[in-house]
Amino acid sequence: MVALSDQEYHLFQRYIAEKCGIALDENKAYLVESRLAKLLIDAKCDSFSELFLLLQNHSDANIETRVIDAITTNETYWFRDPGAWQMITKVWLPQKIAAFQAGRCEKIRVWSAAASTGQEIYSLVIHICEYLKNNQITTVTLDDFEFVATDISSSVLSIARRGHYDPITIMRGLKADLREAYFKREGTSWVLDEAYRKRVRFESFNLQNSFLLLGSFDLVFCRNVLIYFTDALRRDVLKKTVKILKPEGVLLIGAAEIYYAMDDYFDKNLTSDGTYFTVKEATK
Numbered sequence: 001m002v003a004l005s006d007q008e009y010h011l012f013q014r015y016i017a018e019k020c021g022i023a024l025d026e027n028k029a030y031l032v033e034s035r036l037a038k039l040l041i042d043a044k045c046d047s048f049s050e051l052f053l054l055l056q057n058h059s060d061a062n063i064e065t066r067v068i069d070a071i072t073t074n075e076t077y078w079f080r081d082p083g084a085w086q087m088i089t090k091v092w093l094p095q096k097i098a099a100f101q102a103g104r105c106e107k108i109r110v111w112s113a114a115a116s117t118g119q120e121i122y123s124l125v126i127h128i129c130e131y132l133k134n135n136q137i138t139t140v141t142l143d144d145f146e147f148v149a150t151d152i153s154s155s156v157l158s159i160a161r162r163g164h165y166d167p168i169t170i171m172r173g174l175k176a177d178l179r180e181a182y183f184k185r186e187g188t189s190w191v192l193d194e195a196y197r198k199r200v201r202f203e204s205f206n207l208q209n210s211f212l213l214l215g216s217f218d219l220v221f222c223r224n225v226l227i228y229f230t231d232a233l234r235r236d237v238l239k240k241t242v243k244i245l246k247p248e249g250v251l252l253i254g255a256a257e258i259y260y261a262m263d264d265y266f267d268k269n270l271t272s273d274g275t276y277f278t279v280k281e282a283t284k
């Protein structure tokens with residue numbers, strides 16, 4: 001295996017910080033070396049310096065895409081963090097549906113800001129269907145929601161768009177009855193029914209960019225992504241999220257995530273039904 005020198009590591013470290021906002025510590029050289037090893041072979045490069053030159057020359061856009069795909073961590077699963085789903089059931093959905101029924105809201109808009117392979121946003125689509133069915137609500141349907149899901153990595157987005165999951169991935173967090181009701185078997189894999197897949201608009205989006213063209217949202221999932229960013233980018237993402245949340249809009253971060261900058265922009269709502277963040281009055 002070709003070794004990555006300290007000097008080469010620093011070149012990639014800076015490149016990744018600039019392109020994705022991902023802060024790689026000094027001790028992450030092994031990660032870059034192992035994750036780029038296959039690309040090095042595919043690109044027929046004898047060294048990491050040669051691969052870096054290809055990136056710099058912009059001679060092959062595919063190389064850049066593959067570096068981003070390889071470096072980003074795409075871990076996700078169905079109905080991740082039970083507290084989030086309890087809060088959605090007990091707090092967010094009842095409030096949103098009441099507002100919709102009272103004519104105070106036209107479309108209920110949701111953004112999954114680091115969507116990975118789609119489990120987060122598709123879990124929500126399934127969860128809403130179940131909620132409406134279990135509560136016999138017929139005045140609100142999936143048509144009244146808009147689901148936007150974005151990620152910087154094009155390979156995860158293409159999996160998400162296909163809604164096609166292997167036998168291990170489908171099992172991680174998804175109950176068998178929901179799998180049977182919402183997916184079709186295809187060989188050993190499972191595909192989310194077209195009726196639900198088509199509800200979600202998947203787009204490539206870098207969280208370093210301006211959020212303003214995305215419109216405003218009632219719920220933003222920004223879970224398990226800030227953890228990879230520099231402090232400056234975390235703060236920037238939080239600040240931009242304030243601007244695109246509707247009044248009473250809710251932000252969800254990962255259950256294990258704690259950021260000191262949160263308090264500057266958001267109130268933490270700690271309830272028996274889960275934790276969620278709303279924009280601080282003073283920052284509106």
Ligand SMILES: C[S@@+](CC[C@H](N)C(=O)[O-])C[C@H]1O[C@@H](n2cnc3c(N)ncnc32)[C@H](O)[C@@H]1O
Pocket residue numbers: 019020021022072073074075076077080113114115116117120150151152153156205206207208222223224225228254
């Ligand atoms: C660990 S996954 C989180 C998936 C999901 N939100 C969850 O909590 O299960 C993090 C995702 O963030 C994406 N990501 C990393 N840097 C990004 C950036 N600058 N802009 C947008 N997405 C980014 C990665 O590609 C990856 O799919």
